[in-house]
Amino acid sequence: MACVAVPIVEGILVKTAEWILVQKERREEARIKANKGEVDGKILMNGEEGYSFELKNENFPEGEKNSSLKHSGRGVGLSLRKKLHLLSNFLFSGSVLLVFEHFWHGEIVPFFPFLTGARSPEDTYTMLKEMSTVGVSMALLITGIWAVYCFVLERKLQKEGEKNASFA
């Protein structure tokens, strides 16, 4: 009974965090561009040489190389924004199909109060109990699998970074 609400709420929270990070990255990018413009002006005036650093990785498309990758001490890793994007995709994609299943069983209706479990106090109690047990377990399992996947991917990228550094 509406246990899917928990992964959806988690997905919304993760998406909000991702949006905040995107705004932060944009501000940072604009600041770097502004600084670079100032530096370029100085180069033109003084004739000094400038150096530009670019993060490169074959796993990511050209457009995302600056935003999705970061230096993490030993090498190149996955940014927090990219990780959160993965988690929100993971949560929302499963939730879409589960919402359909709940709609099929008549647990979600297209009119107020939208959840049949919210019609009477007894049903509400059952619904909340299911959310706190099944829903929370679903969200935890998805988050756990995402954490393991991110850990493995991070290690892989770090190894690739180290390999590239040793070749250079």
Next chain:
Amino acid sequence: MHLLLSVFATEWSFSRFLRDKNKEYAYHIPCLLFLSASLMWFVDSIFEYLEKGTEIFTPNLQDLVQDGFLGLSVIALGILIWQGKLFLNYLQKQKSSVPTSF
């Protein structure tokens, strides 16, 4: 039954995803959809097992058919979402390939 069908759909999409080296058909979308839904239904089944016991392994024919029909509908919805995304990608590609100036 819908859990089983969803697991089979995950297996199919994952095998296609591994074969699609150029990532031309975006197989990661059905893979993510069915994998995530399968995991959630798996948790649901565990709680159902704890509640009802081995009864869930011997459903009657009517429940089996209804659940199978639900599973097939879920797969159809997943495929529809994937195809929709592919179509949008195709339209974007077409739009970007049209020259804007002569």
